[in-house]
Amino acid sequence: MTTPTLYGIGVGPGDPELLTVKAVRCIGASELVFVPISRTGATSLAERIAEPYLDRTRQRVITLEYPTDGRAQSELAAYWDASADTIATMLGLKGTGAFLTEGDPMLFSTFMYTMEALHTRHHSIHIQIVPGVTSITAAAAASGIPLARNDERVTLLPATAPEPELRSALRASDTTVLMKLGGPADRILNILGQEDLLAHAVWIRRCGQPDQEIVRDVRALAGRRLDYFSLMIVKRPSN
Ligand SMILES: C[S@@+](CC[C@H](N)C(=O)[O-])C[C@H]1O[C@@H](n2cnc3c(N)ncnc32)[C@H](O)[C@@H]1O
Numbered sequence: 001m002t003t004p005t006l007y008g009i010g011v012g013p014g015d016p017e018l019l020t021v022k023a024v025r026c027i028g029a030s031e032l033v034f035v036p037i038s039r040t041g042a043t044s045l046a047e048r049i050a051e052p053y054l055d056r057t058r059q060r061v062i063t064l065e066y067p068t069d070g071r072a073q074s075e076l077a078a079y080w081d082a083s084a085d086t087i088a089t090m091l092g093l094k095g096t097g098a099f100l101t102e103g104d105p106m107l108f109s110t111f112m113y114t115m116e117a118l119h120t121r122h123h124s125i126h127i128q129i130v131p132g133v134t135s136i137t138a139a140a141a142a143s144g145i146p147l148a149r150n151d152e153r154v155t156l157l158p159a160t161a162p163e164p165e166l167r168s169a170l171r172a173s174d175t176t177v178l179m180k181l182g183g184p185a186d187r188i189l190n191i192l193g194q195e196d197l198l199a200h201a202v203w204i205r206r207c208g209q210p211d212q213e214i215v216r217d218v219r220a221l222a223g224r225r226l227d228y229f230s231l232m233i234v235k236r237p238s239n
Contacts, residue, residue, distance in 0.1 A: 004091040008111045010104040010132015011049045014208030030098035038068040046100035066110040084117035104132040139204040182228030185221040205230035
């Protein structure tokens with residue numbers, strides 16, 4: 001009897017051509033495809049990205065809810081446990097499933113929490129992780145901005161971090177990638193202005209998706225509400 005297996009698959013940031021050969025093979029080998037949604041009735045970005053590789057005549061797509069409305073981690077844990085239980089029940093004793101996640105599964109992804117809940121609650125399930133193209137590397141490619149040369153230091157952090165942490169990262173790094181930018185642009189623009197970095201930042205929204213947008217003069221974002229699916233690459237000029 002084969003062991004029940006769950007592939008945690010990164011489907012990349014939006015362009016279906018950025019799925020790896022392995023991701024496509026593992027999706028094809030799965031009779032069950034689990035996709036995260038933020039609330040009941042919502043659509044799944046990961047599902048949309050992987051759509052060309054799904055065969056709905058033989059595969060079943062199951063949505064799993066992961067609220068993104070700012071609830072406490074303690075409350076979210078119940079959703080992670082529930083998803084793990086659903087996956088375990090549906091895989092049964094020998095099924096194969098794919099959990100699709102936007103970008104890479106090990107970077108700010110719902111898959112990591114599900115994986116931990118599976119380890120704790122259903123350790124008989126074999127988990128295999130298939131890395132994906134991250135939004136960071138895709139944004140660097142789309143904007144033509146190198147992330148690191150020679151011994152340059154790169155810092156990655158959520159823009160929701162406290163202001164002193166953002167400032168010290170911007171000062172200590174050659175390249176700073178600010179993720180989770182959803183919300184008013186002005187907070188970040190003020191910090192970049194005070195650090196004299198406004199001319200060295202690029203904003204990339206929905207990289208690889210049909211509505212991708214790249215803004216090279218971020219001052220143009222003043223007064224705007226930024227999309228959650230956007231990031232900034234800040235490249236300190238070399239001396
Ligand atoms: C929950 S994290 C997911 C990261 C993802 N696992 C990855 O590997 O890129 C969501 C954040 O990633 C960034 N992001 C994800 N997809 C993006 C895209 N297509 N374009 C720009 N930024 C994106 C945004 O900063 C967003 O707030």
